[in-house]
Amino acid sequence: MTDAVTNPLLSPPALPYDLPPYGSIRAEHYLPAFREAFAAHRAEVEQITSQTDAPTFENTLMALERSGALLDRIARTFYTVSSADGTAEIQAVEEELAPLMAAHSDAIQLDATLFARISALHAQLDELGLDAESRHLVERHHREMSLAGAGLDDEQKKRLTDLNQRLSVLTTTFEKNLLADTNDLAVVFDDAAELDGLSEGELSAAAQAATARGLDGRYVVTLTLYTGHPYLASLANRESRRRLLEASRARGARGNEHDNREVLREIVRLRAERAALLGYPSHAAAILADQTAGSPQTVHDLLRRLAVPAATNARSEQAALQRIADADGIRIEAHDWAFYTEKVRAAEYDLDRAALRPWFEAERVLRDGVFFAAEQLYGVTITERHDLQGYHPDVRVFEVHNADGSELGLFLLDLYTRDSKRGGAWMNSIVTQSALRGTAPVVVNNLNVNKPAPGTPTLLTLDEVTTLFHEFGHALHGLFATVTYPHFAGTAVHRDFVEFPSQVNEMWILWPEILTNYARHIDTDEPLPADVVERLHASEAFNQGFATSEYLAASWIDQAWHGLSVDEATADIDVAEFEATALADIGLDNPAVPTRYASTYFAHVFSGGYSAGYYSYIWSEVLDADTVEWFRDNGGLTRDNGDRFRQRLLGVGGSADPLAAYRDFRGRDAEIQPLLERRGLTG
Template sequence: MLAASTLGLSACALLPTDMASNTNPLLSPSTLDYQYPHFDRIRAEHFLPAFESAASAHLAEVEAIATQDTASTFDNTIVALERSGQDLMRTAYVFFGLVGAHTNDTLNEVQTTVAPQMAAHQDKILLNPQLFARIDAIYQSRDTLDLNPEQRRLVERYHQNFVRAGARLSEDEKTRISAINERLSSLVTKFGQNVLKERNDSTVFVSDVDQLAGYSTAEIESAAQIASDAGHDGEYAIKLLNTSSQPALKVLTHRPTRDKVMQASLARGLRDNDYNNQALILEIVRLRAERAQLMGHPNHAAYVLEDSTAQTTQAVNDLLTQLAPKAVANARAEAADLQTLIDAEMGAFMLSAADWPFYAEKLRQQRYAFDESQMRPYLELDRVLHDGVFYMAQALYGLSFKPRKDLPVYHPDVSVWEVFNADDSALGLFLFDPYARDSKRGGAWMNAYVPQNHLLKAKPVVGNHLNITKPPAGEPVLLTFDEVTTLFHEFGHALHGLFSDVSYPMFSGTSVPRDFVEFPSQVHEMWAVWPDILQRYARHYETGEPMPQALVERFLAAKKFNQGYATTEYLAASLLDQAWHQLGPDEIPSDVAQFEKAALKRAGILLDTVPTRYRSAYFSHIFAGGYSAGYYSYIWSEVLDAETVEWFKAHDGLKRINGDWFRENLLSRGGSMDAMELFELFRGRAPRIEPLLEKRGLNAK
């Protein structure tokens, strides 16, 4: 997700005035409700001229602020900067939303062009000495100014952002920083585009339906349709997700097919083709390390973590190394149990990474009489959304939702909902984009198309984007419980954006430290299994009968099953992220795969049967997204999440008084207060790790 404070573009050569005129829908405020984007008018060819015109106008605004004759004040400098660049922000929010959700070759070309220009433009602002002098003067006198707490924090954040960007460096150092930023923006753009193209190119095709044994009839029909659409008539396709392990591995009984899927997944980004990411990774890591040293830090991780709730690499390393041995011990015990199961079936093979999901599911069924596939008929998408997610929002926060079919969408699968508070006042708009497609990046995420803030009188427009496989026409959309949990999780992000109640764009919604942003969304996962909510949405798609209580109980009993595996694969990715980003510029290896293996072995978390959730070559979070040196954030946030779940349970759970307290004291504040101060304001004390250990079943090891 893009925060307003991180957007920027360079002044490109302007097109003639008539080509950057009012005919471009991006260069004027939307006439639709909530400033909702004119997706019906916006075309790919509008973006480049909009970026060029808006960037030039933004720089002119900033130059006027920096060179004005009057002494710097909060209003004529800080507030003026917050008001500046509105055309640029509008263009960028829509563009990057589409690049993630529904890209094409033209948008990819625009992104390749614009990415380095964005970096250069931002540096022209953040490294402007006249502008920094004005901000520094306000910062130095902040104790004598009549500022409310949010205004004071805004001054401090502006000052910090400029200093961290290099405002105090020499001119030669600033020139080098700008060159690094511009190059990095091109490299990470290329990495992300490669991951998407390689994922599509790595689809596994099989010619014999027997190789899909374990698939349902609907899944086989879908596989045949996907293969046909790809020009492989008479074959069947297994599309890959971004993660190392793949959902198909849970159900496919044909071992060679499982192995084929696993190998295709793990080879992405390292194959000898146009999408090989090895050289990109090495240059990205080297440039990030060099930039960190210019900023006075030993490595990129130290630079990133300074502006997080963790603050230091030592704090992150301590958490990860505290959890890793417990997770690995559990994973080894789980592996031994799976091998026993294989041996009992007279299997003449040792457990592999391709086998683990399949045999884990079999063992789960044996121990808990629980087959995850039994749940899917009770988890139909529309019912989960309406009677699960929306009901939770109504019961906890008093919200209601009205479909807005009059508003245009960028793809037919997208729906739009107007959201209202309990007093029927309008809150914002929510876009829902559930299905996977070749034009969409992997994973699940929330982003803002219009961020809330009072300064610009903007109400929030936010979207949730998932990658659920769309069944053939006429077939129900039946979810796994993991997909249900993801839906509740991402809606937690959406609520963080919708509930934003801040004055300034910089603090809107999810504009909080990276290791805090996942916390509110993880809290909302709890409601997926809350009894009153579960019994409402978990109903058979044909009969409407509720999920049998015995199945619910078996499912809940099995929730801690296989947590050694789940925690190990996640921690391996987190440790790998830190290993890359705690390198100095003179410590960069020459071989990505060898470094990866050595780093995991050194951390004591290298298990052949448990691949890291993301291998380096398709680790988009850290090499193409905003999580560099920050993938630990999920487990860091889960400490806060586990504490918060404990608080809700102690206060009788699904009650308006609890939701209102959480909304008022945390969800609505955005980045307008220090993140840990927000948590302590809500919880009443600092967090403890014990609830997390209990949640993940790691406290007994």
Template sequence: MLEPSTLPFEFPDYSALEAAHYLDAIGQGVDQHLEELGAIAQNTDAPTFENTFVAVERCGQLLRRTVMAYWTVFSAHATDELREIDPEIQSLVSGHQDAIHLDEALFARLSALDARALTGEDARLVSETLRTFRAAGAELDEKRKQELRALNSQITDLSSEYSRKLLGTMNDAAVHYSDAAELDGLSDGQLASASDAARAAGHTQGYLLSLVLPTGQPMLECLELSESRRRLFEASVNRGQEGANRTLDLGAQMASLRSKRAALLGFDTHADVVLQDATAPGLEAVKARLAGLVPAAVANARAEAAELEKISGAPIQPWDWTYYSAAVARERYTLDRAALREYFELDAVLVRGVFSAASRLYGLGFTERFDFPLYHPDVRTWEVFNEDGSSLGLFVGDFFARPTKAGGAWMNSIRESASLLEERPVVTNTLNIPKPAQGEPALVSLDEVNTLFHEFGHALHGLFSAAIYPSLSGTAVPRDFVEYPSQVNEMWALHPEVLPGYAAHTVTGEPLPAGTVDTLDAAALWGEGFATTEYLTAAVLDLSWHSLVDGEMVSDPLAFEQRVLTDAGLIPDLVPSRYRTGYFKHIFDGGYSAGYYSYIWSEVLDADTVQWFTENGGLKRENGERFRDELLSRGNTRDPLESYEIFRGRPARIEPLLARRGLAKGK
């Protein structure tokens, strides 16, 4: 790590890297970066844009490339050795950020530049850099800076501990079934995969169902026995509540410390701190948006529950909801979502679906490469080419679940597109698809199909960046904007010009039966009450934790959850939160604190954009080029809402979202 990699795209030589190498390189990178910044701060020449702001952007390349390589492998393949060094790395990086942003001389030099003559991306770099420093406490006096450093260190340590314990509780909570009869409803391939998982976990017999990060577990839709569903559901919702891997108290402590830090920075709550860097106008606006959506969503969810009870013959239990919801879909819409898996094989979805749509829209080409040293044998790489044959970047796919991988799905960057550094992007997509048994095809659910398209939307945001400066590149946009491009990319999953290319029965080769998409469209609003309520519950829970004021400490996190959710008009006993405090990685170890509302906020833009594509002919090169040029390539080089309005020709409207979610009046 001490020198730039000589591999193409400066790809890290993961095969040669050990845990100690990351720690050593990050330590040396911190020292080197501080030395470089010190030289800028002490420069006796008058501050100019080049010798100050551009110079800061050029600094710290050893630290930057090491941290990006480390975060990628730690989230996806956290070996015991990496987990052992992680607290020290997190502490080093957090302390270093404080050392930069609380450096009085450096901030004075940055502030001294007269930037009034600057325009475009140069002006944006100045305003964003100064905003970041001020938000991090650069204008505090020395006594309060010391308090801030201590708080940041405590929060970092707790977040690192939360992450380690969450991975532990994910593995601990996997449900072991001794008899195949308990798993009636699973396919032969799913049973074989569960058997392999049990052996890998050390069981001599039986079957193991591992957990995915959200509350809802995919197998709840298929399992025939209510008792088997109950065991899986309760293992999911009770994660982090007991034992050595209890996470609940860590979340509560972080929320309390964040509120204390907010007060130190001059804000009422941590949410107010976060929202100063958002496209949303403020906390009250976000709360009002969520509160306005809750009544209709809950009413729809209750109506759905009544329909489910007609089939179940008894009051619906939360672990039975997905199973009977699928039964309603089969009965009402002749739709068997579980059976759709047989038409969605991972490679086909990826190459003939996700990649094909990107080729149609943006002229991209993809060539799989086998010459990069990777951190795990399951990881794959593709070089991505522009329509003229020029190399755009590298795409890394890591799709299968394993015990060393964090739950969920995400995009990351190993290198970023930034012309100042002559750097080309290397972006990753990481998912948690159950690995098939040896010799079996990797089948994915319809939800996982959407996730593949979603995460590749993030990848495109990174690949297409035309930024000059790395701090403004790609996905470095406000949190409540970053999900927007990925949500838009989901629209191509079932598009009539894309779906036939990848949806074929893995045994017979037959295409998806005629009328399936029409059936899916007809069924689209069925279950939307549950889905919207489940999401809103998580968004409200996040804002509740991060609307605490200084001195407010929650001693019973579960009681707090119940109170704030019922007070908001939600129904957590019937429709639990998509994530509960014990496993809400997004907000306690994922950068989404006070930002989980971002998905619905971004979806306003998404739904309005889908309408634009539909009105303008859909999957056409000229549409893709406009979206790429005016939005995806811009990153944070200008106000993202300005980019949106230039692309769309007007501000976004909420009506398409309300219609999509079944929340419009009269729906």
């Protein structure tokens, strides 16, 4: 029996900020709760569509925004767990749920009567006397339902629903395969000598990972989501580097039960067919029609503009690496790049990034860096709530208050990697703020930092420090967005705008008063030496040819797959050959600079929400670099600047056109020159 007594997901929220009662939720609770929530949502929508009164904003749009609250709560609870603690039981639920969720979404989005009511309101929009957010709500619902296919005939809608359900299964399968193959391909080392160059903490984490797999006395290095691995920069043993990169690049393409090649080919075919059904020449065209970029051609123009100088810079960097590698009698290959990059960095800037880890103890970075910057800029206070429980023992819960002491929301942090967590780093909202529903935000950041043995401090790399600041930028966006309607809550903005606030938050990492507050040696409490900081600043554009090239390569592969027409997508495509042709087309086919993600483990676009949208990081970085320049020109880390950024950008959520919000904040459109200078692409 499933009811509010036996199923905690169906009980009214009882914890602060409606935090789900994770301690009492079991895997078997989810599907019955979803089925009840689906039914409740359909009944709420039917009340809107069955009425005989003429459509008004209140009886149609307001009612639609109030509907689905139970489903939204359960879905956010579940998908938080499925991505961060995807046990076999949870994965089984997700596989069964995927087509049900797709079918339910289509039932709402393709409802002809609902679309007719919204279209009627859209046609008389100027006569409704709505405030700006309400007007934008009508526009967005009308556009989204149009793009979803609400205007198709019944036969077309049936095919569209079939496509969406099949795609939901395929994307879930892709992620499941990737997680399994990533775990299977974790590299086992028999001797610590093979890991020469790793720190004591990194060795401890590798030993801990081995013990967790029943391999006492050995060492296991788990893989990151992207192609490279942080350890490639410090592993002195070339064969160990080769094994690590080879394992990473093999994921999803080994001809075993976790092979993703046919899965992704079918995803591409069905996405192309769906786009054609909706009247678009490609999936990319369909997706970009509702992004700030507007069209694939605009994205292609930007990527090609950046690719030429990036590839040129990468070749120059490679030549510098080769000069040092010549002394070792080797020819630079992909698995050597990071290792020799650190040698060049040391020679040119007298800088050893691996040696910085003792200054980046995780707890201090979090409290005295990430939190401190937010406190200084926005006046918020962040305190840990030991009485509240997350979905896993590693999850920590923090309460956030505004400068005036009023409650803002909860922030959850899930720092460490585990076999049940998907790769990468991300933020998601467990509860979103909405004045209409009377809810406050609850957001979570997930990272994949290796967990050392008990009693050993967690020392971060500079890249991991950057990731922590970046993801907290997303968290701030989710916490600060203040809207009326759930549709606009948190980070519900255009995909190619969503990375902008998080990238801006990275600027505080080396900001003097922030850095001196958190970057202190774990043993001596000495701050990071000033000359080291100077060399970090001097080396900011170092290796940007490689970094930009590997990113642009992945973005181009995404565009290439999703730019295919139906006829092109139904051809017999060899995945490796397709990638090679695409990279040659844009001049990013340097074997020593592999793409950040190859197709078979490109989770962002084949199981996440970035299909035809991976370009959005660099697109958003144009805004980010321009904003960093504004902060520097206007006094930097001040409450006035923080309040302006919060009120005019972060606080808007999705309730206004994002580029209009940017113009309101900046006083003009963004300029690309700061980005070109940051990445050393001005030559």
